[in-house]
Amino acid sequence: MAGKRTVLTAGLRRLSVLLNDMREQAGLSKEDVSGKTGINITTLYRIETAQARPQRRTLTAMLDLYGVTDQQRTDALELLSDALKPGMSRPYEASLTDVYAAYINFESEALSARHYQTSHIPGLLQTEQYAIAVIDTSMPKLEAAALERRARARLDRAAVLTKTDPLELWVVLDEAAIRRMVGGPEVMNGQLMRLLEEIKKKNVILQILPFEAGAHPGMAGAFTLLDFPNPADPELVYVEGIAGDELIEGHTEIRRFGVIFDQLRAMALSPRDSVALINDAAAHMR
Structure with a gap:
């Protein structure tokens, strides 16, 4: 069965940009993240290009690895909540x-x-x-x-x-x-x-x-x-x-x-x- 369709929203785009920035600030490649968290590299690519919404546990694993501040974690989780809201379409x-x-x-x-x-x-x-x-x-x-x-x-x-x-x-x-x-x-x-x-x-x-x-x-x-x-x-x-x-x-x-x-x-x-x-x-x- 095909996966659930993901349609781009402003919240999802904002989250993807934030996660890409966090990974780069942590000095990690997608391969590094995949090796340390077990998240499929294709999934990481789709998340960072706003083609997929991360599950909460996936996002938490990424944030843990990136060593983000409490405020950054809160911001990312709020963006995930926004990205999960249905868009106008x-x-x-x-x-x-x-x-x-x-x-x-x-x-x-x-x-x-x-x-x-x-x-x-x-x-x-x-x-x-x-x-x-x-x-x-x-x-x-x-x-x-x-x-x-x-x-x-x-x-x-x-x-x-x-x-x-x-x-x-x-x-x-x-x-x-x-x-x-x-x-x-x-x-x-x-x-x-x-x-x-x-x-x-x-x-x-x-x-x-x-x-x-x-x-x-x-x-x-x-x-x-x-x-x-x-x-x-x-x-x-x-x-x-x-x-x-x-x-x-x-x-x-x-x-x-x-x-x-x-x-x-x-x-x-x-x-x-x-x-x-x-x-x-x-x-x-x-």
């Missing part, structure tokens, strides 16, 4: 890829998101009818129950925009997304009206990148930059693609996507002018 994980499920978890804990989208309205701003039409078209062989679960996951994500400390969302949206007819005129008009309501929120900024802007650095595809309130959680980039989605870490890559986003928002219409363009698109949908 838990109810829908059977219908989601590991990367997308992890992204939902990270998004729910993020401080801000800078999102560029090329072809459709971003998931956080979609209506149910629009979400179903997008998913049904892009995944035509998906069973009805799975389609419904994916659509529900997409809609439930929007709670991050209205929670006590809401996500700060900045979207640059290609004009094609508001011009393309998805689900028919009624569905598309309803989606554009929803978009106009969502961008009234103080924590949501939207700019349309018009066709007249010509070639631009976002033509390779959609992406989202997430940053977090906890300094221990480094920024992430989520990249969408036909071949599969990807979560990217690393200062160089984060900086590259940050520069691209800055260029896109400089080329896009102002939020006020973007509202006018959305209203124009809506008028043509009626």
